[in-house]
Amino acid sequence: MQIYWTKINQIIEETPDVKTYLLDRPEGFEWEEGSHTHMALEGFNAGEKPNRSLIRHMSISTLPHENSIGITTRIREQCSEFKSILRNLTVGDEVAIFKTHSNVPLKREGKNVYLLSSGVGLATFRPLVLDFFNREEGVNRIHSLNVDSSNAFLFPDVFEPAPDRKFTxxxxxxxxxxxxxxxxxxxxxxxxxxxxxxxxxxxxNIEVLRGEGIRPDQIMLDKREGQLPEFLQVDLTV
Ligand SMILES: Cc1cc2nc3c(=O)[nH]c(=O)nc-3n(C[C@H](O)[C@H](O)[C@H](O)COP(=O)(O)OP(=O)(O)OC[C@H]3O[C@@H](n4cnc5c(N)ncnc54)[C@H](O)[C@@H]3O)c2cc1C
Structure with missing residues (x-):
């Protein structure tokens, strides 16, 4: 497993409690839309075993052509050790990223795509929408629906409805x-x-979608293949 240590090059205050950390893109670091990575803080691998309280799964909210790795996260006043350390990091500080993989690439099967998210879940979808703007091929249209009780919505520049671009x-x-x-x-x-x-x-969401007659193979989750049955159990009773 390759661990990439990389520097924070910018911190964007998206909303009062959501920040995007833009990280330098290390040589050879590749990813595709919908990817998540493991983000770890200094000292996570200092002991015999990795210190899990210094590691979190994070989606990558940017695309490679933006030339930075974006990590978008909500940091509330009451927060974990991981987030209280992250909150105090500044431009030039280093974090580690490793084990990067996309469970939710944009499927280009000529269908309408619906992106349903809550809060910072929208970060996972930002690169899917940008990927669609770059290349519409194989996607009919995209609609995003995001719920956030804070009423401070993320990425308004990307998620602005653009009906002429088949995006709402x-x-x-x-x-x-x-x-x-x-x-x-x-x-x-x-x-x-x-x-x-x-x-x-x-x-x-699955309960509502299944109740409306949507099949499990039409529902995409940011989960490893082995975890999917727990969520999308197919009813085998005839
Ligand atoms: C594939 C995947 C992708 C992911 N992508 C992202 C992503 O892009 N962005 C992202 O932010 N997360 C993402 N996550 C979730 C992420 O890994 C963390 O689980 C999540 O951000 C919560 O972080 P935290 O455990 O550090 O807790 P926190 O966010 O700090 O806390 C979680 C909750 O517990 C409360 N809490 C925490 N500590 C205390 C305390 N001491 N006292 C009282 N209340 C407390 C907080 O107020 C909050 O409501 C992803 C997870 C997966 C599996």
Whole structure:
């Protein structure tokens, strides 16, 4: 396993409690849209075993052509050791990244794509939307729906509706409006539904989508293949 130590080159205050850390792109570091990586802080591998409290999974919110690795995260006042250290890092400080993989690349199967997310889950989808803007081939259109109770929505420049580019987007600040819209979107019985958020959020979305007749193979989750059955169990009873 290759560990890349890299420097923070910019910190963007997206909203009062969400920051994007832009990291230098190390030589040979590649990724595709929908990727997540392991981000680790100084000292994580100092002992015999890696110190898990200094490591977190993080999506990469940028694309390689932007030439920086973007990590977008919410840091609340009450936060973990990992986030309280991260909060105090500044430009020039180093972090480690390793084990990078995409579970949710943009499928180019001629379908409509629905990106359903909660809060900073939108970070996972930013590169999918940019990838679509770069190349529309094989994707009919994309619609993003994000729910964030803080009412401070992320990446307004990218997630601005652009109907002429076959991209629409909506932000809502409560779960009722959110699930009403998910039901409306599920009227598209051949659409592809990507869902990113907490496990509880995934389970609720799957329940609503399945209730509307969406099949498990139309639902994309940011989970390893081995974890999918826990969420998308196919009912084998006839
Ligand atoms: C594939 C994948 C991709 C991911 N991508 C991202 C991503 O792009 N961005 C991202 O932010 N996360 C991402 N995550 C989740 C990430 O790995 C962390 O689990 C998440 O950010 C929570 O971080 P944390 O454990 O450091 O807790 P925190 O965010 O610090 O805390 C979690 C919750 O616990 C509360 N809390 C924490 N400590 C205390 C305390 N001492 N007292 C009281 N309350 C407390 C906080 O208020 C908060 O509500 C991803 C996970 C996976 C599996």
């Amino acid at each position: 987007s909506r932000f809502v600040d409560n779960r009722n409006d959110y699930y009403e819209e998910v039901k409306d979107l599920a009227a598209d019985k051949e659409g592809l539904f990507y869902v990113v958020g907490s496990d509880e959020f995934l389970k609720q």
